[in-house]
Amino acid sequence: MMQSFAKISDLRKVLKNERMNGKSISLVPTMGFLHEGHMSLIKEARKKNDIVVVSIFVNPTQFGPNEDLETYPRDLEKDSILCEKEGVDYIFNPTVNEMYLDDYATFVDTTSNITNRLCGASRDGHFRGVMSVVTKLFNIVNPDRAYFGRKDYQQVAVIKKMVNDLSFNVEIVDCEIVREEDGLALSSRNTYLTKEQRIDALVLSRSLKEAKEEILKGERNKEKIVNGILDKISKVTYSIVDYVEVLDAKTLEDIEEINRDVVIALAVNIGKPRLIDNIIVEV
Amino acid sequence: MMQSFAKISDLRKVLKNERMNGKSISLVPTMGFLHEGHMSLIKEARKKNDIVVVSIFVNPTQFGPNEDLETYPRDLEKDSILCEKEGVDYIFNPTVNEMYLDDYATFVDTTSNITNRLCGASRDGHFRGVMSVVTKLFNIVNPDRAYFGRKDYQQVAVIKKMVNDLSFNVEIVDCEIVREEDGLALSSRNTYLTKEQRIDALVLSRSLKEAKEEILKGERNKEKIVNGILDKISKVTYSIVDYVEVLDAKTLEDIEEINRDVVIALAVNIGKPRLIDNIIVEV
Secondary structure, three states, X not given: OOEEEOOHHHHHHHHHHHHHOOOOXXXXXXXXXXXXXXXXXXXXXXXXXXXXXXXXXXXXXXXXXXXXXXXXXXXXXXXXXXXXXXXXXXXXXXXXXXXXXXXXXXXXXXXXXXXXXOHHHHOOOHHHHHHHHHHHHHHHHOOOEEXXXXXXXXXXXXHXXXXXXXXXXXXXXXXXXXXXXXXXXXXXHHHHOOHHHHHHOHHHHHHHHHHHXXXXXXXXXHHHHHHHHHHHHHOOOOEEEEEXXXXXXXXXXXXXXXXXXXXXEEEEEEOOOEEEEEEEXXX | OOEEEOOHXXXXXXXXXXHHOOXXXXXXXXXXXXXXXXXXXXXXXXXXXXXXXXXXOOOXXXXXXXXXXXXXXXXXXXXXXXXXXXXXXXXXXXXXXXXXXXXXXEEEEEOOHHHOOOHHHHOOOHHHHHHHHHHXXXXXXXXOEEEEEOOOHHHXXXXXXXXXXXXXXXXXXXXXXXEOOXXXXXXXXXXXXXXXXXXXXXXXXXXXXXXXXXXXXXXXXXXXXXXXXXXHXXXXXXXXXXXXXXXXXXXXXXXXXXXXXXXXXXXXXXXXXXXXXXXXXXX
């Protein structure tokens, strides 16, 4: 029987008991409005761990002042049903006040280049907010394993770096992007798309897939790959590009030419929502 | 039989076993060169916990470029004997490389005023280094309780704030300053003092004690208290004042007059070493 907790102390109490009984504990951190992408993380956690905790918290400190914190979609009732169906043991859905007292003022941040580009460049303070809230969730749940989706490719890299640098005793498991049948990467923000924009949005996954094929056929010129994608995106009505980049898949550092494994990552506004997607190419 | 570990993974292994057996675990973080101040923390930890871990690590990230990292006194052999005598279970003495890989780049920091003044003002980045290394030690040891000395009054306040803000599941126990019979607060840096400077250094504890008496007799004027201390310190040969401040004992914020519990804190170079001391006055 799944249980939900809004209080840190209540969740800690049950998890202490589980741990005393030798149970392995996993955490799937989410902002709720769960879709098949989240469910794939939950299923993976369910397979490998005795206990699955899903946190549902729309974390204000990772949103910029002009971003969609207020309107970010929420549906706790539906989320609970989905979690129960997948055999989740505990939902943790704290209020903002439970997580952040008025005088909250401590942050985890990095001086590494890893947050300078991609979403870090256009979303000032975003990864500081992510690192800090994930630190809190790790400290609250103390999981053996934590599950993250590769759609947020840079987030996974940042979290792995943080775990190494700060000696967190948790294994980070990253899971593949889940897509609709037509290729669109699942996102809670897809709910903002109109019917027409939903069709336009397909250009993202399609151009990534085609770029991968070009590289696998031998293309090594980074600019050509980026420009090819930009061309395709510019042809749909509702697109405004934030970035399209080809980077070292491991360090997220700039490359001169495509002579190692790379990630092609993009962020594009399609109408209202800013959508992200990426693809790894092993050369 | 006490054991010493230099590897994070080795320490984790034994502590995992202790925890599986239901043992409570305590951590006393130190930079070594142990004196009676440290020993009082260890004794306190010994009384209340099944397992006592003492970390001995001169943490480079909390030293400024012109500070005494290289010359900071070290004596691991003597430290080990002292720890064994007090019934310490495990010493953790990692190398710098074990704690910080070459690409280390993640930090814990605060935007609170708590680090703007006192040692935070004169030691740029000091508390960022402290918060980050304590985070690492907490993540490595996962202690139920951690012990800190009140001589580093601001450090205790910063750590308590960090624990609250980042939801660390650890109780911070702060212990009283241990002094020589003549009043000098114990410090590993006292070893730098010449015989004459050792006598000069007594002005610190003496002027704090006299200031406390004046406040308890009814003095409420902050400037008078500070100037009284500065006068006394200026009369000894080897003193160069970094700061003398009277602050809210809890928040470390500025006060207009002495109308609540305060801490009087000072940092003064006496010859080579920069010494700190403080006293709490409950009004």
